[in-house]
Amino acid sequence: MPWGCPVVFYTNSHYENAEYVAMVEALRALKGEREFFLIDLYSDSEFNAISKEQRALYMEDAIHPTRAGYLLWWTPRMERDLFAFMR
Numbered sequence: 092m093p094w095g096c097p098v099v100f101y102t103n104s105h106y107e108n109a110e111y112v113a114m115v116e117a118l119r120a121l122k123g124e125r126e127f128f129l130i131d132l133y134s135d136s137e138f139n140a141i142s143k144e145q146r147a148l149y150m151e152d153a154i155h156p157t158r159a160g161y162l163l164w165w166t167p168r169m170e171r172d173l174f175a176f177m178r
Contacts, residue, residue, distance in 0.1 A: 094126070099176065101169065102133035106154045128176045130169060138168060 102115050115133050122129050132138055141149065141164070149160030156165055 097176070098125075098127040099130065099173065100127060101130035103154055104132045104150075104156075104165075105139040106133065108154075111154070128172075130172045132165065132168065 100118055102118065103111070111133075115131070118129060119131075121127075145164070149156055149164045151157045151160075
């Protein structure tokens with residue numbers, strides 16, 4: 092492991108913004124060159140398939156989750172992926 096420790100990056104849920112898309116693409120490209128784990132919430136269509144009501148509860152604005160968003164939407168997914176990564 093070139094970093095000397097496990098490194099994890101994560102992306103936000105889907106967000107319509109060209110600069111954010113560029114950042115996600117750059118992370119994916121860098122992942123091919125460096126050894127790190129990526130939790131890609133942005134590209135996961137199943138993860139992002141929530142109702143308008145859920146989105147209103149989970150997101151403060153287009154990119155920032157609410158407490159409920161972190162607790163009920165993001166944390167279960169991050170826990171699952173992190174546990175799988177650390178095994």
